[in-house]
Amino acid sequence: MASKDYYEVLGIARDADAETIKRAFLKKARTLHPDVNKEADAEERFKEVNEAYSILSDERKRSNYDRYGTPDGPGGFGSDYVDMSDIFGGGFGINDIFDSFFGGAAGRQGGQRATRTRGRDMGMTLRVSLAEAAAGCTKTVAYERLAPCDDCHGSGVAEGGHERTCERCHGTGRVMEVQRTIFGQMQSQATCPDCGGTGKVVDKPCETCQGQGRTPSRETVEVSVPAGVHSGQSMSIRGKGEAGLRGDAAGDLVVRVEVEPSEDLERQGDDLYCRLALDALEAIVGCKKAIPGILAGEQVDVEVPAGCQHGQQIRVEGRGMPRLNSRSRGSLIAVVQVEVPRDLDEAQMEAVRELVGQRSSRPGDGAGKAGADDAKRGRRGRKGRK
Numbered sequence: 001m002a003s004k005d006y007y008e009v010l011g012i013a014r015d016a017d018a019e020t021i022k023r024a025f026l027k028k029a030r031t032l033h034p035d036v037n038k039e040a041d042a043e044e045r046f047k048e049v050n051e052a053y054s055i056l057s058d059e060r061k062r063s064n065y066d067r068y069g070t071p072d073g074p075g076g077f078g079s080d081y082v083d084m085s086d087i088f089g090g091g092f093g094i095n096d097i098f099d100s101f102f103g104g105a106a107g108r109q110g111g112q113r114a115t116r117t118r119g120r121d122m123g124m125t126l127r128v129s130l131a132e133a134a135a136g137c138t139k140t141v142a143y144e145r146l147a148p149c150d151d152c153h154g155s156g157v158a159e160g161g162h163e164r165t166c167e168r169c170h171g172t173g174r175v176m177e178v179q180r181t182i183f184g185q186m187q188s189q190a191t192c193p194d195c196g197g198t199g200k201v202v203d204k205p206c207e208t209c210q211g212q213g214r215t216p217s218r219e220t221v222e223v224s225v226p227a228g229v230h231s232g233q234s235m236s237i238r239g240k241g242e243a244g245l246r247g248d249a250a251g252d253l254v255v256r257v258e259v260e261p262s263e264d265l266e267r268q269g270d271d272l273y274c275r276l277a278l279d280a281l282e283a284i285v286g287c288k289k290a291i292p293g294i295l296a297g298e299q300v301d302v303e304v305p306a307g308c309q310h311g312q313q314i315r316v317e318g319r320g321m322p323r324l325n326s327r328s329r330g331s332l333i334a335v336v337q338v339e340v341p342r343d344l345d346e347a348q349m350e351a352v353r354e355l356v357g358q359r360s361s362r363p364g365d366g367a368g369k370a371g372a373d374d375a376k377r378g379r380r381g382r383k384g385r386k
Helices: 006-010 018-032 042-056 059-068 094-108 130-135 280-285 346-360 366-385
Strands: 081-083 122-128 137-148 163-165 174-181 184-191 200-202 214-225 234-237 253-259 266-268 271-279 287-292 299-304 313-316 332-339
Touching: 006 018, 006 042, 018 042, 018 214, 042 059, 094 137, 094 214, 122 137, 122 214, 130 253, 137 253, 214 234, 214 253, 271 280, 271 287, 271 299, 280 332, 299 313, 299 332
Parallel strands: 081 137, 122 253, 271 332
Antiparallel strands: 137 214, 163 200, 174 184, 234 253, 266 271, 287 299, 313 332
8 A cells, every 4th residue: 555645634535526635635735835834844745735636636546546555556557648747848837836826816915916817828748659649649638737716617706705896906907106216206007906916806705716716726638649740749729728817718738749769660751761681692582571560550561672782771652650631651761781691501501602602603703703803913013024
């Protein structure tokens, strides 16, 4: 069993539903976040609570944890499931989600920074294999974001409460401040301390989201990767980024695809290069070789011409990578690697010796040709000495 009881960490029963888990997490996280709690062990306890939530809020991880005592289960997750812990290139996680959450609350409490009402775009890098890029695939991605609050449905207003225009700034979100200096009075604009720059105030805010209309949440989204995708290409999933403040528009989730290299195939554009090992005797007489293609169960026949040389490239049209948004494919290019056989028996070796002898004794070829060349060089040398 796992060393920690995640249900005990959150203070909930083992049969708690998803909403109960989320409320328990938010309640504890708000009191333990380093921006609020200055106790020495607050950060460590906050991480522990986040770890518990990340397990129990994920259906697959919770099921494995309940059954096997570990979130990964006996065999881990399938290749279609990705737990995305590195957002924005590796630096945007649950702590940053809470920074945004508390930043929104601080804005209403007199901070000088205007509260952002529209949700930000979020980005992640999704790694897929070359085979997955060739066939296309769908990945279930788990990630953290500020999502619309379930209790107030994103409005930020509790039952019986109302949202109204801020009386101090008259809905502009900005107020004029007057400062006395040695040069006289100077006016400047500042964020309205009553509404935090939103232009709206809530007389009875939702307790769960503190009137923001959004809460830190662990969610999953299906990402469809098209066949033929290249590294560096990205796709946007509308509305799956950071939720807006009190019902404002949400940002998008931008997924950048990174195609991992293959041990057997090298991609250049839409063409695929592979090594084709040939027995030297096969290279001499020519042959047909069947090699695995990039798609599942695909076999590619490579016609090797007689007299094929080491390093020679044999192109097979239409057996490379599928082209993005097209039915056509690039080429599979086999690079010949000629290998000298080491397993010939004595009879086979004798046959090769006989063939070598025949080639060496042919007039104008082999040893005969070499002898004639030596004779010519000798005659030229004697003429030079006369």
